[in-house]
Amino acid sequence: MAFPTSTVAWSQSPLQHPAYNSVAARTTLHRPASVQASVGFPRAEGLVLASLNRAQTEPSPSPEKPKSFPWSDAVREYVGRAFESQNVIESISNEEMTIKLRSVISFFAERGQLESVDWPTHPLPQEIIRDERAAKRGKATMSSSNGFTNSKLDFPQAKKRKPQDADEQQAGASIPPWRKANLEARITYTPGTEKRHKKNALLRDPPSKFDPTDLEKRKQRFNLDNNGNNKPAPPWGSPRQDSDSDMNTALCVGTNQSLEKSYFRLTAPPKPETVRPQHVLEKTLQMLTRKWKEEKNYGYICNQFKSLRQDLTVQHIKNAFTVKAYELHARIALEKGDLGEYNQCQTQLKELYEQNLPGNAAEFTAYRILYIVYTCNKVDMNDVLAELTAADKVQPWIKHALDVRSSVACGNYHKFFQLYLNTPNMGSYLIDMFVERERLHALANISKAYMTVALRFLTDELSFDNDDACCEFLTSIGAQHLLDSKIDQTGNRQIRIKTREGAALFEGLRKTAFRVVDIKGQI
CATH class of the missing domain: 1.25.40.990 (Serine Threonine Protein Phosphatase 5, Tetratricopeptide repeat)
Structure with missing residues (x-):
């Protein structure tokens, strides 16, 4: 920590008191501007902090003791960001920015609010100056989260209560911009809200400039009458008006005499x-x-x-x-x-x-x-x-x-395949849709109970027309290697299926076959 130095002159005579020049005692622990500049702050930033320190440490002519305001790391980083090259605004000079920066820090320092300010998100001085200039040109003003408005150079102060007459005279000027929109074109009210209508009558501007055609379409879309109110709901059981669906169309009595007519999906009420x-x-x-x-x-x-x-x-x-x-x-x-x-x-x-x-x-x-x-x-x-x-x-x-x-x-x-052979009416057409799935399920169960089975056994159990149809089915699922053909003692050819070897194959096919089918009958 560097302390201010002074030149002290001592007398040659040891009997006399030493002569010295009095200096003001240091009341803060902040580094001088020269030391701050040496640790990375820009020269302009160092000058700003130095000037603020001088203003705080210089003796005041009043008898009161001068106040000291220690600078936190957040304040230092805020000052540093103000002078970074990416934050520079060409239309704002360094002098203007320095004055505004000094005003911002002094305002919070005098009120003891330096630690309560969120400095990382606080607007930079050049941004405050830019917004103030924009407000003067008539642009929308924005309020910062720290309490001061961008449309003024000073920080907020306590507002004085105005007389009632002055409030009434300035009622029109105090209306916020979002109140000046045409609310009647956007908001509809239900019956029994006369007070709300009277309250908003004073805030309405002249009639909207919207195209009458657009307003008419909006009334039809939201079922509104000419006054902007909701129309009463149609009685229960009346036909619905929906041109996008064939099932919900207005009642229509046809006059066409043609026997043949191609199908077209309705996109408008039928004629x-x-x-x-x-x-x-x-x-x-x-x-x-x-x-x-x-x-x-x-x-x-x-x-x-x-x-x-x-x-x-x-x-x-x-x-x-x-x-x-x-x-x-x-x-x-x-x-x-x-x-x-x-x-x-x-x-x-x-x-x-x-x-x-x-x-x-x-x-x-x-x-x-x-x-x-x-x-x-x-x-x-x-x-x-x-x-x-x-x-x-x-x-x-x-x-x-x-x-x-x-x-x-x-x-x-x-039991399932016995029922399949005796299905009444046209139910067999529906069972045909999942009979192969049930055959795979049966093969998975048979493979757990039998080492080998005769081909004729499978033909009867799975309701195939003949042995050739059963062999063709096994080939289609990739189980042809399980067929074992031998000649018995009578000279007849016997075909057996090695079901135990195909257990993994049948189980995998069964899991794949049992999937949920959507409402259209598709997997």
């Missing part, structure tokens, strides 16, 4: 001249049934059925004819393995059956159970089982589907 009434749709259904039996062109038939279903939907036709159309389309989709279209028909049929419309509810309930077994959706299966009544469970078709579900859940492959 009567493009929609066919029910008596025309009945003729269309007869024509499609005949063409399917004669031509078997599924692409054409599916497109025409989707168009027919769309015309039924937009006219809100839900009767026995609607059930018949959906059931026929669902059966054709099952026959061609189009589970996506089948699932759409199945979903609508469930809603129609709940309205007690005549149809084959038991048949399609059985299909629904088999479909959920295929998709491995346990949540949907629980819902279906909870909806079944005691009478439904004893119905033959539904009982068969429930037995299939039980055999799959228990891993009883012997």
Whole structure:
């Protein structure tokens, strides 16, 4: 630590008191400006601190003792950052920045707030000067987090209370900028808010300059009336207005007489001249049934059925004819393995059956159970089982589907393949979707119980048509190396499968096969 030095003159005579020049005692521990500059501070920064120290240590003419303000490391770093090259603003000179820096530090020092200021985030003096100049030019003013405003050169002081009359005269000038926006164009109020309307009436500017077309679109989008209030909700059960969905369109009575019409997804409310009434749709259904039996062109038939279903939907036709159309389309989709279209028909049929419309509810309930077994959706299966009544469970078709579900859940492959051979109606088309998966599951179980099995045993247990079909299946899954062909004592050729050696293969294939299937019937 360096102390100020002084020249002391001593007298030659030892009897006299030594003569010396008195100097002021040092009241702070700060380094002089020369020492500060030597430890890395810029020359300008050292001059600033030196001038501040001199102002604090110089004796005051008043009888009061001068105050000392020690400089913390945060203050020193703040002063250093003010003179760094990357923070220099060309339009602000070093003299202006030095004066502002001295004003900032002195303000907090006189109030004993040097330690409470967050100096790392405090605005630099050149930034304060820049904001003050911008405020004078009419730009928006910003307040710093340390209490002083950028629109003034001085730091904040206690505001004096103004008379009531002066407040009323300056009410318009004190309105913040965000209050001057057109609130009526952005905010809507519910009935019973008259006080809020009166309060904001004084703050409103002249009418908005927005395009009337845009305002009209906004009213339609938010269901507003001409006064900006919400329109009453439509009565329960009225048709919904939604042009983006085929299922939620306004009621439309068709006038089109064409039997054939291609399917197009609706992007706007349907027009009567493009929609066919029910008596025309009945003729269309007869024509499609005949063409399917004669031509078997599924692409054409599916497109025409989707168009027919769309015309039924937009006219809100839900009767026995609607059930018949959906059931026929669902059966054709099952026959061609189009589970996506089948699932759409199945979903609508469930809603129609709940309205007690005549149809084959038991048949399609059985299909629904088999479909959920295929998709491995346990949540949907629980819902279906909870909806079944005691009478439904004893119905033959539904009982068969429930037995299939039980055999799959228990891993009883012997019972499952016996049920597969005796599936009623078109349920076999659905079981065909997951029969290979169940065969892999059966092979994984058989490999844990048998070292080898005869090919004929697998053919019977897994419900193959013949031994060749069973060998072809084993080859398709990469198990051809497990086939062992030998000639027995009678001279007949016997083929056995080394199931124990293929246990790892069968188990891996089983895990891959049992994956959840999405709602469209796709893995």
